Amino acid sequence: MVAIFVLLAMLLKLPIGISLAFSALAGSLLGGEGIGLRHLVEGSFGYFDTILIIVTAMIFMNVLQASGILDTITSILLRTFYKKKFALLLSVMALIMFPGMITGSSTAAVLTTGALVAPVLMKMGLPKVKTGALIAMGGILGMIAPPVNILVMIMGGGVDMPYVGLTLPLLIIVIPLAIVISLWLGYRDIKIIEYEKMKAILPPSYSKKYGFRLYLPLIVVLVLMLGQSVLPRIMPDIGIPAIFLLGSLIGLGCGRPFNFFKTTQKAMQQSIPISCILVGVGMFIQIMTLTGARGWIVISFLSLPSLLLYLGIATSMPLFGAVSAFGSASILGVPFILALIDKNAIITSSALSAVAGLGDLMPPTALAGIFAAQVVGEANYFKVLRHCLMPALFQLVMGVAVLHFAPFIDKLI
């Protein structure tokens, strides 16, 4: 199955999702299960809720962009930080991460706020490949950061662990990485600029024109999201997709006017590749489970002695990300949590999500790398990936370290 996937995706250059679907079909035929249509369709439904979240999140991000909310926030940040290199890098990092934090998708982050800060960073002196790397890493960190970490949700679903109490462990992992990585990539090249020069590259701000109501969609979404985890008994739990769409509809009347239908179509265009990958991964996992391949992989890694287990985690999870970080989390993340069952599953899954998240840098999928290169206008995405190497290594070390010191961190929090 893996061989067929590689053949289709790399040699024939088919989209990843379709390659996965075809290799699942082939696996079903080779495993003597026939076409297994019911299994294929059923497998994809494992990600139905996830896809609903991604598509609605993409709509919301496009609304933020179209109504001028993102421009305004970027402009405010630049005005505040153009003289402070250190603070600028950190706030840019936070800005890139933000869409990833609330959607759990690195793609959402790279394609929205990533696209907005890219010209600013480049005009302030950062080479375009490094800008790309910063955006890609920001997207990945955003994907891991709370409140929404789909990787942990996928792993938690497999071990009956509720998605509760993850904010602190995830922040412990993400905050140091965000600081170190943004400084590593940007501190040397970013130059402090004059006030006049800054004004020339500033995106337009709409805060004067629309006032407070401009921020309303963002505030509603944040309040509803935080509410359902902080005050679950009082706040209505309408689910993340409904929150995003509600925020999007509110956005219609809060800023620059835009066409909601066209915005949804744009969101479709951006979310189809990832949705299709998830459909393919779902089919792939279902067939792997059906034929016993999943069990075989799990038992093989569980048989590793504990020292090699960390090595197995550090190599297999990012490598498997070539399928997708989500697939890596589901197929390998769950059994690794079971193998480390004597440790706190909340901390283990947080650390594993940091390792699995790197899968979004792994060719051929390399979602974060590909989209980041596209955003900065670099044709060869490997040039961007090269600059991600050291930051990715930091993240890997961080993940394994948290895994190793899980009992200590457990006591700490």
Added chain:
Amino acid sequence: MQIVYHLIVFYLTCHFIWYLFREKKFWNKVSVALVLIMFLLRLFLIK
């Protein structure tokens, strides 16, 4: 709440179909069709 989600799925299904006809590249069309299968099945409350 089920009605709200039914409407969300209906809205997105319409967009998927519209996008299927707007998209130029063949394999991208296939991607849309694959995702569409799930949305249709949920829209008609089958799976």
Added chain:
Amino acid sequence: MRNIKGNFISALLLLFAIAICFLSTLKFLSMQKKEAIFPSRGLTSRKMLSSYFPGLKKTWGDTDVYLYEGQEKGGNLLILGGAHANEPAGFITAVLLIENIQVSTGKIIIVPRANNSGFTHSQPQEGNPQRYSLESPWGRRHFRHGSRLTNPVHQWPDPSIYINPAGQKLSGADSRNLNRCYPGRKTGSLTEKIASGIMELIKKEKIDLALDLHEAAPEYPVINAIVFHENSADLAALTLMELQIEGFDFRLEASPTNLRGLSHREWGDHAQIMAILLESANASHGRLKGKTSPALIVEGKDKNYMKAAKLGLLFVPYGEDGIPLKLRVARHLAAVKSILSNLEELYPEKRIEIKNMPSSSELKKVGIGPFLNPPN
């Protein structure tokens, strides 16, 4: 011209998607057809759960309730199978009792498909078959293999975080897990309504003792267990001793007081009845399982689990013979029988007497089939 061609391809792909939907729909909807159960002559009446709680009427949560009433008054027992529709030992044990027993003293009520909605779909990405079959002297009998959770089509969407009626915070999907929804909410979700229905049945039928039959993966720590509410501690302890003498390996687990919403906790707390949950080991549940097939469910043989047992990863012994369904059902039956005899010992006025109880030792030898009734 290009546009017309493009639209044509799009239309073809749309048709292709619709065709796949149609074909898979046939498969998915086939799960809605109930398998027949052929009750023994001892059956005194059959009701629907909605007759205890009308809120379930015309929903997928409504389910069959089989009543066996003796001539003499005694204790009242509730046996729940299929709270999780992917745990066949619980369901088949209930079916075997329905198709065999006669009650002379006391009353037994059996609900074979406690979560009826769970029987109508399979869990994505588990690769499970939709059905398994058992050979009987009257031909093959087919049974559905459902999901642990209520069908999302019947209860949708899941909340982000689920707070169950007993106040426990759980992941959203657990809102569809019947054994996390007790004591239920009458105006809540479908699963919470089912839980309410069962609570109503317990109250209206004046149940004294209720048993909830389950299965779990061999790597899951609470396995081969008798999980008891503290008000049935004596009963559970006596049962454990008797079963161990009979050669069944069981362990006792007290129902944790901080794990809320489970049957053994809320039945005892809210209806003040004796509540016990039985758990057997099913290899088709685990992440380690090899090829998934009806045979894995029925015969319970799996190489990966043998390997895992040697690595010390399991909480049950797992050898070359695996853990077949007939053994899992025999364990449940032996436990039911032992619980009843000890009930009489402890509370003579709550005596329940059964005729034609399927013998667990016989079952281990000849299998489940010979205990099934001919279709009528």
